[in-house]
Amino acid sequence: MDDLLYARAQMGMSLAFHIVFAAAGVALPVLMVLSDLKARRTGDADYRLLSYKLAKGTAILFAVGAVSGTVLSFELGLLWPEFMGQYGEVIGLPFSLEGVAFFTEAIFLGIYLYGRERVSPGLHLFSGVMVALSGAASAFFVTLVNVFMNDPSGFTPTPNGPTDIQPLVAMFSPGWPYQTAHVLLSCYQASAFAMAGIHAFVLLRHPGSAFHRKALSVALPLACVTALAQPLVGDFLAKHAAEAQPVKLAAMEGHFDTERGASLRVGGLPDMETATTPYSLEIPYGLSILAFGDPHAEVKGLKEFPREDWPPVAKVHLAFQLMVGTGSAMALLALVTLGLRWRKREWPSGPRMMRLWLLASPLGVLAMEAGWLVTEWGRQPWIIHGVMRTKDAVTPVPHLAAPFWTFTLVYLFLGAMVTFLLARQVAGTLPGRESDDAH
Amino acid sequence: MPTELVLGFAVAGTFVLYSLFGGADFGGGVWDLLASGPRKAEQRALIAHALGPVWEVNHVWLIAGLVLLFSGFPRAFSALTVALHVPLTLLLLGIVFRGTAFTFRTYDARGDLVQRRWGLVFSVASLVSPVLLGMCVGAVVSGRIRVEGRVVVSGFFEPWLTPFALAVGVLALCLFAFLAAVYLTAEADSEPLREDFRRRALGAGVAVFLAALGVLLLARQGAPRVWQGLLHEPFALALHAVTALSALAAFALLWRRSFRLARVAAAVQAGFIVLGWAASQYPYLVVPDITLQATAASPAVQRVLLVALVVGILTVVPSIALLLRIFQSPPTRR
Numbered sequence: 001m002d003d004l005l006y007a008r009a010q011m012g013m014s015l016a017f018h019i020v021f022a023a024a025g026v027a028l029p030v031l032m033v034l035s036d037l038k039a040r041r042t043g044d045a046d047y048r049l050l051s052y053k054l055a056k057g058t059a060i061l062f063a064v065g066a067v068s069g070t071v072l073s074f075e076l077g078l079l080w081p082e083f084m085g086q087y088g089e090v091i092g093l094p095f096s097l098e099g100v101a102f103f104t105e106a107i108f109l110g111i112y113l114y115g116r117e118r119v120s121p122g123l124h125l126f127s128g129v130m131v132a133l134s135g136a137a138s139a140f141f142v143t144l145v146n147v148f149m150n151d152p153s154g155f156t157p158t159p160n161g162p163t164d165i166q167p168l169v170a171m172f173s174p175g176w177p178y179q180t181a182h183v184l185l186s187c188y189q190a191s192a193f194a195m196a197g198i199h200a201f202v203l204l205r206h207p208g209s210a211f212h213r214k215a216l217s218v219a220l221p222l223a224c225v226t227a228l229a230q231p232l233v234g235d236f237l238a239k240h241a242a243e244a245q246p247v248k249l250a251a252m253e254g255h256f257d258t259e260r261g262a263s264l265r266v267g268g269l270p271d272m273e274t275a276t277t278p279y280s281l282e283i284p285y286g287l288s289i290l291a292f293g294d295p296h297a298e299v300k301g302l303k304e305f306p307r308e309d310w311p312p313v314a315k316v317h318l319a320f321q322l323m324v325g326t327g328s329a330m331a332l333l334a335l336v337t338l339g340l341r342w343r344k345r346e347w348p349s350g351p352r353m354m355r356l357w358l359l360a361s362p363l364g365v366l367a368m369e370a371g372w373l374v375t376e377w378g379r380q381p382w383i384i385h386g387v388m389r390t391k392d393a394v395t396p397v398p399h400l401a402a403p404f405w406t407f408t409l410v411y412l413f414l415g416a417m418v419t420f421l422l423a424r425q426v427a428g429t430l431p432g433r434e435s436d437d438a439h
Numbered sequence: 440m441p442t443e444l445v446l447g448f449a450v451a452g453t454f455v456l457y458s459l460f461g462g463a464d465f466g467g468g469v470w471d472l473l474a475s476g477p478r479k480a481e482q483r484a485l486i487a488h489a490l491g492p493v494w495e496v497n498h499v500w501l502i503a504g505l506v507l508l509f510s511g512f513p514r515a516f517s518a519l520t521v522a523l524h525v526p527l528t529l530l531l532l533g534i535v536f537r538g539t540a541f542t543f544r545t546y547d548a549r550g551d552l553v554q555r556r557w558g559l560v561f562s563v564a565s566l567v568s569p570v571l572l573g574m575c576v577g578a579v580v581s582g583r584i585r586v587e588g589r590v591v592v593s594g595f596f597e598p599w600l601t602p603f604a605l606a607v608g609v610l611a612l613c614l615f616a617f618l619a620a621v622y623l624t625a626e627a628d629s630e631p632l633r634e635d636f637r638r639r640a641l642g643a644g645v646a647v648f649l650a651a652l653g654v655l656l657l658a659r660q661g662a663p664r665v666w667q668g669l670l671h672e673p674f675a676l677a678l679h680a681v682t683a684l685s686a687l688a689a690f691a692l693l694w695r696r697s698f699r700l701a702r703v704a705a706a707v708q709a710g711f712i713v714l715g716w717a718a719s720q721y722p723y724l725v726v727p728d729i730t731l732q733a734t735a736a737s738p739a740v741q742r743v744l745l746v747a748l749v750v751g752i753l754t755v756v757p758s759i760a761l762l763l764r765i766f767q768s769p770p771t772r773r
Contacts (some may be wrong), residue, residue, distance in 0.1 A: 077520030085517025089736035092510020
C-alpha cells in the first residue's frame with residue numbers, strides 16, 4: 001500500500017471505531033434518562049437499576065468515544081494537513097460549536113455519574129437531559145462538516161485556497177437537514193437495537209426475568225420508531241445525492257449507462273470490465289422513482305463522468321446494498337413487533353421474537369458503518385467534492401504504515417476490552433447473580 | 440484590539456486552562472505511580488476520587504484549543520501537524536491509554552491485579568504525555584521548525600529531538616506534578632494524607648525551579664529568539680516577575696500549611712508560565728516563519744469565531760462553575 005492508502009486506512013479505521021462509541025454516547029443517555037424517569041414515576045427498583053447500569057455503560061463508552069474523538073481531531077491535521085490548512089477556517093464554525101457541545105456533555109455527565117448523592121433529584125435528572133441534548137448537538141455539528149465535504153458551499157475556490165468565505169453558508173451546505181437527521185436517527189437506532197438484542201439474549205436463557213423485560217420495554221419503542229423513520233429520511237437523502245453527487249448515486253446503484261426510466265438494482269456485483277452489474281434483481285423504473293420521484297426521469301450513469309472521477313464502484317455499491325438490506329430488515333422487524341404490541345397490548349417477549357431481536361441486534365451498527373462507508377467511499381477521489389482531491393490533501397510525512405498498524409492494534413485491544421467490560425455489566429444483572437456486582 | 444489577537448489570546452487561554460486542569464490531571468497520574476509509604480492505597484484513592492468527576496472535562500480544553508487553532512490560524516495548524524507528526528502521534532497514544540485505563544480501572548472494580556495493571560498503564564501514560572507535550576512546545580519556540588511557503592522543510596525529527604525541547608518536556612512534567620500535589624493537599628480529608636502531598640508538593644516545587652533553570656540555560660543556544668524575549672522585552676519581564684512572585688508565594692503558603700491559598704498561588708504560577716511562553720514567542724505562532732497575523736483566517740471567519748467563542752464561554756463557564764461547586768471536597772479544613 002502507498003502512504004495515501006495508509007492515511008485513508010488510518011482515518012477510516014479511526015472513524016469506524018469512533019462512530020460506534022459516538023453513537024452510543026448520543027443514544028445511551030436518552031435511554032438512561034427514560035429509565036430514570038420510569039423509575040421516578042413508578043418507584044420501581046428494576047428501572048432504577050437499569051438507569052444505573054446504563055449510566056455506567058454510558059461512562060465507559062463515552063470515555064472511549066472522547067479519547068477516540070480527540071485522536072480524530074488531531075488526525076484531521078496529522079493526516080490531511082492541506083485540507084485543514086486551506087479549509088480549516090471554512091468549516092471551523094461547526095467544529096467550534098461541536099467543541100462547546102462536547103464540553104457541556106462532559107460536564108453534565110460528570111454531575112450525573114458522580115453527583116447522584118450530592119445534588120437534588122431535579123438537578124440530577126436535568127444533568128441527564130443535558131448529556132442527551134449535548135450528545136445530539138455534537139453529532140449534529142460534526143455531521144455538518146461531512147455535509148460540507150459532500151456538497152461544499154460558502155466560498156470561492158482558487159488555486160491558493162478559498163476566498164469570499166461565508167462561514168454560515170458553509171456550515172449549512174445544501175442537504176444538511178437530511179444528512180443530519182439520517183445520522184442522528186442511526187445513532188439512536190443502532191444503540192436501541194444493540195440494547196434490545198442484549199436483553200433478548202438474556203430473556204432467551206431466563207424467560208420471565210422482570211428486569212430484562214422492563215429493559216426491553218425501554219429499548220423497543222426507540223428501536224421501532226427509528227427503524228421505521230430511517231428509510232423515509234434515507235429516501236430524502238438519496239434524492240439530494242442524485243442532484244448534488246450524481247456520480248455517487250450511480251456508484252451506489254452500480255448504474256453505468258445514463259437512461260430514462262432506470263430500474264433499481266438489488267444486490268449484484270458491479271463489473272468494471274464490462275461496465276455492467278450482473279447478478280442483480282432489477283425493479284423496473286425503481287431508480288428513477290427513488291432518485292427523482294418520477295418513473296421516467298433520466299438518471300445519469302457512471303459513463304457520463306470522467307473515469308478518474310469515479311469512486312470505487314463495487315465497494316460503494318456493496319456498502320449501499322448492505323445498508324439498505326439491514327435497514328429494511330430492521331424496519332420489517334419493527335413493523336411485526338409493533339403489530340404484536342398492538343394486538344397483545346404488551347411488548348412481545350416470546351422466544352421466537354426474542355431470537356429475531358437477538359439476530360437483529362448488530363444490524364443497526366452494521367447499517368451505520370455501511371452508510372458511512374457509502375458516503376465516504378462515494379465521495380472519493382475527492383476529500384471535498386469537486387474542490388480538493390484526497391491525494392492533494394495528504395501529509396508529506398513518510399512511513400504512514402507505522403501509525404496505521406499501531407492505532408489498529410490499539411483500537412482492536414480497546415474494542416475487546418470494552419466488550420468484556422460491558423459483558424460483565426450485563427452479567428451482573430443475570431437472575432441470581434445480582435449481588436455479584438460489587439461496584 | 441484586532442480580532443486575530445483576541446483569537447490568539449483565546450488559544451493561549453485554552454492552553455493555560457489545559458495546563459491548570461488537564462496538567463493537574465496528568466500530575467495525578469504521576470503521583471499514582473509514585474504512591475508510597477504506609478498510606479499508599481489512600482493516596483491512590485484520593486487521586487481517583489479527585490479526578491473522577493472532572494477528568495473528561497479537563498481534557499476538553501485541549502480540543503477547544505485545537506479547534507480554535509485550526510479554525511483561526513489554519514496554516515499554522517497544518518504546519519505544526521506536519522512538523523510534529525511523530526511526537527503528536529505518540530502524545531495521542533498516551534492520551535488514549537490514559538483516558539481508557541482510568542475509566543476501565545474506575546468501572547471494573549473487581550480484582551486487585553486487574554486494577555493495578557490499569558493503574559500502571561494510567562500512570563505511565565500520565566508520565567510520558569506531558570513530556571511529549573512539552574517537547575512539542577519546545578520545538579515550536581526553538582525556531583527549528585522551518586516553513587517555506589506551505590512546505591515544512593525542517594524534517595520530522597530534528598526540531599523536537601533537542602536538549603532544549605527535552606528540557607521543556609521535563610519542565611512540563613515537573614510543573615504538572617507540582618500542580619497536582621498542591622491541589623491534592625487541599626482535597627485530602629485526613630491530616631497525614633495532607634502531609635504526604637505537602638511533602639510531594641514541596642519536592643516537586645524544587646524540581647520545577649531546577650527544570651526552569653535548565654530550560655533558561657539551554658534557551659540561549661536552543662531557542663535564541665525566546666532567550667532574547669525572556670531577557671529584553673519589558674512585558675515578558677513583567678510576566679516573569681509575576682511568575683516568580685507567585686512561585687515564592689506558593690512555596691511559602693505550602694510551608695505554612697495554608698493549602699487553599701497555596702492552590703491559588705500555584706495555579707497563578709503555572710498559568711503565567713504558559714502565558715510567558717506565549718508572550719515570548721509573540722508575534723510568531725511557529726517561530727520564525729509564521730506569525731499570528733500572517734496565518735489568521737479571513738475576517739468573516741474571525742468574526743463568527745468570536746461569536747462562537749462568546750457562546751462557548753456563556754455555556755461552558757456557568758456549567759463548569761456548577762460542576763466544581765458540586766464536587767469541591769466537603770469542608771474538612773480547620
